[in-house]
Amino acid sequence: MGWSAVVSVALAVVAVVIAFGVVMASRPATRRLVGVLPAPGRTAQSVIVLVAGAAVAVALINVFLALLDGVRENDDLTRFDRPIVEWVASHRTGWANSLVIALTDIGGKAGLTLLLIAVAIVIAVRLRSWRPVALAAVSGGGGALLVTGIKALVARDRPDPLLRAVTEDGFSFPSGHSASSLVVLCTVAWLVSKAVTSNTIRATIWVAAVPLALAIGLSRIYLGVHYPTDVLAGWVLGATWLITVALAVRLPSSPIVPLIRRRRPAPEPAEPVEADAPARR
Numbered sequence: 001m002g003w004s005a006v007v008s009v010a011l012a013v014v015a016v017v018i019a020f021g022v023v024m025a026s027r028p029a030t031r032r033l034v035g036v037l038p039a040p041g042r043t044a045q046s047v048i049v050l051v052a053g054a055a056v057a058v059a060l061i062n063v064f065l066a067l068l069d070g071v072r073e074n075d076d077l078t079r080f081d082r083p084i085v086e087w088v089a090s091h092r093t094g095w096a097n098s099l100v101i102a103l104t105d106i107g108g109k110a111g112l113t114l115l116l117i118a119v120a121i122v123i124a125v126r127l128r129s130w131r132p133v134a135l136a137a138v139s140g141g142g143g144a145l146l147v148t149g150i151k152a153l154v155a156r157d158r159p160d161p162l163l164r165a166v167t168e169d170g171f172s173f174p175s176g177h178s179a180s181s182l183v184v185l186c187t188v189a190w191l192v193s194k195a196v197t198s199n200t201i202r203a204t205i206w207v208a209a210v211p212l213a214l215a216i217g218l219s220r221i222y223l224g225v226h227y228p229t230d231v232l233a234g235w236v237l238g239a240t241w242l243i244t245v246a247l248a249v250r251l252p253s254s255p256i257v258p259l260i261r262r263r264r265p266a267p268e269p270a271e272p273v274e275a276d277a278p279a280r281r
Helices: 003-036 042-073 081-090 094-106 109-127 131-154 176-195 199-222 228-250
Strands: none
Touching: 003 094, 003 199, 042 131, 042 228, 081 199, 081 228, 094 109, 094 199, 109 131, 109 176, 131 176, 131 228, 176 199, 176 228, 199 228
8 A cells, every 4th residue: 555545544534533523522512403403204204305305406407507508608607717726736835735635546436436335345244235235336336427428528628737736637527536526425424324323423424424525626626637617516416416316215116226224123923822722710
C-alpha cells in the first residue's frame, strides 16, 4: 500500500471519528426534537416518503437539466467556471496538493468498487440474503452507467491542462468522482444502517458518508480536473439516482426485490392435543 493510499484510509477514518463526535454531541437535541414531533403511522409514513421522494427527485432532475443546458449553451450559468478554476490553481500549495490527492483517491473507481462489493457481501452474509448484493449492483452499477452515458453524450472538455494538478483523461461533465462517491458511500451507509440495530452507528455512517462525498467532489475542483458545474451536476445526478432506487425499492409492485427487509422467524407450531386424552384434575 502506497503512501497516498495510507493517507486516504486515514482521511476516511478521521471522517468517521468526526461524524461520531457530531452524532454524540447532537443526541440531546435530537431526542428533544423526536419527542416533540408526532409519529405518523406506518402507512402514512410510506406515503409521505414516496411523495416527498418523488418531489425531490423531480426538482433535482430540473436542476440537472438546467446545468446541462447551461453547459451546452455556454450561458451565464457557466461563465464563472473557468475563473474559479484559475483562481484555485493560483492558490494551491504543495502540502495541500498531497492531501487533496489522497482525498480524491477515495472516490476512485477501484476503491469505491471494492468498498461496495466488500460491504455488500458482509451484509449479505450477516442477513443471510443475496438482496444486499442486488442493491449494490443496481445502485452502484446503474449510477456508473448513467454517468458514463451522459459524459459521452455531452462530451465536454476538461479544464486547460496547464490548470490541472494531476493528469486526467476523458470528458468533464458530469464529474464521475462526485456522482460515484455520493452513490457508493450512501449505498454503503444504507446497507449498514439496515444491518445494525444501533441508532448511533446508523447516524454516524450517514453523517460520515455525505460530507466525505461532498469533499471528494470539491477536491476535483481544487485539482483543476473539473469545473464547478461538473461537480454540482455530479452531486445532483448521484442524489437523483439514489432517490430513484430508494423509491423503486419501496414500491409494492417494484421490479426490484424488496431489498434487505428483515424477516421474523415463523413461530414453531404448537404440539397437537389428543382429542381422547383424559382430562387432568
